[in-house]
Structure formats: structure tokens, C-alpha cells
Amino acid sequence: MFQDFCQGMKKIGYAGHAMTLWKSLTKGSKKVAMWDFEPDLASMLDECAQGVAECFPKGGALEAWNVFPRKHAGRATFEEFQNFLLDTEERELLQEDNIVDLRRVFEALDMSGRGSISRE
Structure with missing residues (x-):
């Protein structure tokens, strides 16, 4: 580590x-841990993870990825990520009063820095 x-x-x-x-x-x-560096970002990541866990109780993030609408099978852009989390017609991944900066969350998940995230 x-x-x-x-x-x-x-x-x-x-x-x-x-x-x-x-x-x-x-x-x-x-x-x-992330809490040691950026507690506000850690809190936002936790809020997103909690929303995914609650909406997809059987498979969590993998189940969410399988229904995640995106143009490419292996990766998603920020816009696709944002639309998925904020699409409240089918599910409510984030509370209405959330203070999540989705751009910061996406950038934290974009480990490669290429502007996309993948299932891994």
C-alpha cells in the first residue's frame, strides 16, 4: 500500500x-483511506455507492453496470454517468437534496484519466 x-x-x-x-x-x-485525504469526496463516493447498493440489492455495481445506458460496451463517459445517476424515472440513485459533485466523483473513478470509466 x-x-x-x-x-x-x-x-x-x-x-x-x-x-x-x-x-x-x-x-x-x-x-x-480517502477519508484521510478528501473527506468531502469520500462522502460523495459513499453516497453514490449507497444509492447503487439500495437500487441494485442483488448485484450492486455489477448489476448497475449491466443496465447502465452507454454507447460503448466497456466504458462510459461523464455525460452517460451523470444521466444514469440522475435519471429518476426508473430509480432514485441519489436523494433529491444530495450535495454530490458528480464531476469530482467521475474523475475519482476515472483511474486512467482518459475521460471514461469502466466496470473494473
Whole structure:
């Protein structure tokens, strides 16, 4: 996990001492979570995940992906992601009063940085 952490810090241009930051964040637990970095983003991801789990209780994210309307079988764009989460005619994935920044959530899920997300 520390190696992944170091790669991530390098990717975002962190110039400080990674081990010092790691120790500060982990407080001896040997792992770090999104809540340690960006609690607001972690909360938004949790809200989206909770909506998916509630609307697709049998298969969760995999079941959701299988009914997710998109042009390409293997990936989805931000617009497709946003439309799916906000399409309240069939299901309510997010509460009406949600404070989720879908662009930030999408970018967090877009691990490749290519502007699309996939099932993996």
C-alpha cells in the first residue's frame, strides 16, 4: 500500500517526504483511506455507492453496470454517468437534496484519466 501511495503522491506532484506524510496520515495503522485525504469526496463516493447498493440489492455495481445506458460496451463517459445517476424515472440513485459533485466523483473513478470509466 505504501508503494501505491508513493506513486500517487508522485503523480500529483507532491515534492515533500512521502514517508513523513504517510506516517502522519496512517497514525501507525499501515493504511490510508480517502477519508484521510478528501473527506468531502469520500462522502460523495459513499453516497453514490449507497444509492447503487439500495437500487441494485442483488448485484450492486455489477448489476448497475449491466443496465447502465452507454454507447460503448466497456466504458462510459461523464455525460452517460451523470444521466444514469440522475435519471429518476426508473430509480432514485441519489436523494433529491444530495450535495454530490458528480464531476469530482467521475474523475475519482476515472483511474486512467482518459475521460471514461469502466466496470473494473
